[in-house]
Amino acid sequence: MRSVSVIGIGETQMGRFPARSLREMVSIAGEKAILDAGVEKKEIQALYIGNFVAQQLCGQGHMGSQASEVLGLGNIPTVRTEAACASGSEAFRMGLIAVMSGIYDIVLVGGVEKMTHRNTETVTEAIASAMDYELEMMEGFTFPANFAMIASRYFHEYRNVKREMALCAVNAHHNASLNPDAQMPKEVTLEAVLSAQRIADPLSIFDCSLVTDGAAFVVLATTEIAKRLGRHRVVEVIGSGHAGDVITLAAKKSITSFAAATSAAAQAYKAACLGPGDIDLAEVHDCFTITQIINIEDLGFFERGHGGDAVAEGVTALGGKKPINTSGGLKAKGHPIGATGISQIYEIVTQLRGDAGPRQVRKADIGLTHNLGGTAGTCLIHIFRGE
């Protein structure tokens, strides 16, 4: 297997852009990534694109072909992947495997989502297609409801971490205030989060991630090509893990730890020959604040039941020992679902290159992305090293 690196990155501003088309967002982020890589379009040999709900919300499928037309990529093969909120990371892994294995040398990988032009009910129903339609959606389940049950169970098994969950939101908004691409770049206070409107007990509105329009793209190439280009610090993909689980909440063995995440993490650490202690910073899938606490435990950063302690002690804050979601995360940078996994990688590469400006982490050599799909029915984890 060949070593693979990220040679170019690009993303749109994240936010509410109901007048922006899928084509426009693909064009902005895709062109940025290609320009950043410094390669010619004719050198790109394949396109992988993650998208979750454009078929339901925009009437648009076959987005590989559409994106290829928008970006003028000729007759290259294209693939759309969909695994709910992990759609982007699946595109990344498919592109990674193709370059690792020698099928292609340079590929473009992206994700895009357009959501805010539709009303809340329509968006909620579309997002619910990530769960089982007959067994969950038709019974009235929604994602806030699912993750409220997960939080309640976590409180039962360990302790009430409502305050620590609120601190996750406070951190996320602080980091987002330093990220020009963030949807909600404004600070919030602990008191504001704790007194916010309830959505599904114990989750309040500040415990939930955002509905976002946006796109993100990266260019992957062999590390040999990355070194030859010499434009940026080389950011090598040193570990990739991909695992799954049953789709329904009720069928899971545990809901306070996600089997897909622990399995994907083990694969990624093994491939990278590293452990949790070696990771300088991580972007994790904080679809809800409770999810962030579970994720940092699943990744082995902190002991079971103690993720909240780490948050309370400032370990996961921007200046802490293990900064989490320096971008602002799904919570405050935004959650353009099909693009989320790629936007996480955008942040890690930006940090490893030392280009993160006021939110730059001092020691940023090894970064990790953790992307969940649905109620943790899918998880992809990638580890990156700045050379």
Add this chain to the structure above:
Amino acid sequence: MRSVSVIGIGETQMGRFPARSLREMVSIAGEKAILDAGVEKKEIQALYIGNFVAQQLCGQGHMGSQASEVLGLGNIPTVRTEAACASGSEAFRMGLIAVMSGIYDIVLVGGVEKMTHRNTETVTEAIASAMDYELEMMEGFTFPANFAMIASRYFHEYRNVKREMALCAVNAHHNASLNPDAQMPKEVTLEAVLSAQRIADPLSIFDCSLVTDGAAFVVLATTEIAKRLGRHRVVEVIGSGHAGDVITLAAKKSITSFAAATSAAAQAYKAACLGPGDIDLAEVHDCFTITQIINIEDLGFFERGHGGDAVAEGVTALGGKKPINTSGGLKAKGHPIGATGISQIYEIVTQLRGDAGPRQVRKADIGLTHNLGGTAGTCLIHIFRGE
């Protein structure tokens, strides 16, 4: 790269089964394929599933995770691919690359579609998500309209092949009459086809493929494992081609030859070290009868403008020199969109194993599948050899 073979196949009856759930179809076809392969479920390391419109018609996304739950595959990684009507073949190629490259040794690949429970208008709109929503769908384009323009252009550039198109339908229905899984297993006469109701001139209803519920699965493994199992004639995947094109009809350089198909064919022939003359039989994407004529020219089986002659001379019929769509094709076996690419492979493997009963092709050593997405915005071609 390692040699990869198809070690198990399974499909459902194709047809109108509005009461069958996605789960039920996945279960039927997936369990058949695993049983046919003779492997344990715990030996399957990943699942790739093609689906086109379940999000729109069934409210169901994240189908990798759902299918894994249905089939009891534990925590293996899953991927859903979507490239309109080529969704199934994209899943196949992703699985193939993973086994070729040594990531996994045994993977399950499938496709499923559920369509007939919704009304015609809803289904037509969902299918149109394979074209550009803003530039085509909103202007009133539908797939019969697109392919009617393609047929008209073909008539203009070469000659009127309305009668030859009708003969494609006659052949398809004859072959389907010998296929127990076919949706329309009844013979039709040339006169009946030529006098049938017009849909979009020059296409009549018998020029159009079917709306179908169904699923198909295959198990892929290294050829070494296939030989060790020794259950069936080993069917090796000796060539894979994947190419794309712009999504919109108006942006294509030619619409009487599909650039995605000629590029994918060149890749597959090169990988297999074979040419068009070496192919004993093929399943090609006859979404419309005119498409079959263009496809057999794009594959190099016949000269430009002469595909219709070959059909008229009986070359592509079941007893002919180059039998096309022995299954009945999309036209008469059915077109369960996300499953179509896998069902094509099901037929080729069945033929290469010598298990096709009354529709068995006498010399069936090398077979080819050709699967288009949208208005030929995507094409995947695979070549198989019985060892």
